[in-house]
Amino acid sequence: MSVDRHRHPSVRRKAQEALRARDALAAALTKAGIQLPAMDVRTPWNDELDEPPADAHEQNAPCHPAPYALIHLGVCSAPVAHDLAEVIERGAAARGAER
Helix, strand or coil: CCCCCCCCHHHHHHHHHHHHHHHHHHHHHHHCCCCCCCCEEECCCCCCCCCCCCCHHHHCCCCCCCCCCEEECCCCCHHHHHHHHHHHHHHHHHHHHHC
């Protein structure tokens, strides 16, 4: 029997969690002065098949639904990547100083 994964409560819950996480990350990056051009949510589970394809291992295809949705950060320029790294390093240093 096929399961409509788009309507299944756990799939909606996972996607909603990923959307909230994406929005929180986007807000934090914006506050830090960093804006990534595209941040979307991707669902790594296979919506088309109930069973993995016979050659799934060879294709490196997902065989089972992932337990979460993924936030795709997109691409950014080198200066934005440096700014992002600097913000992360400052945050890590501040967190280390608190301990």
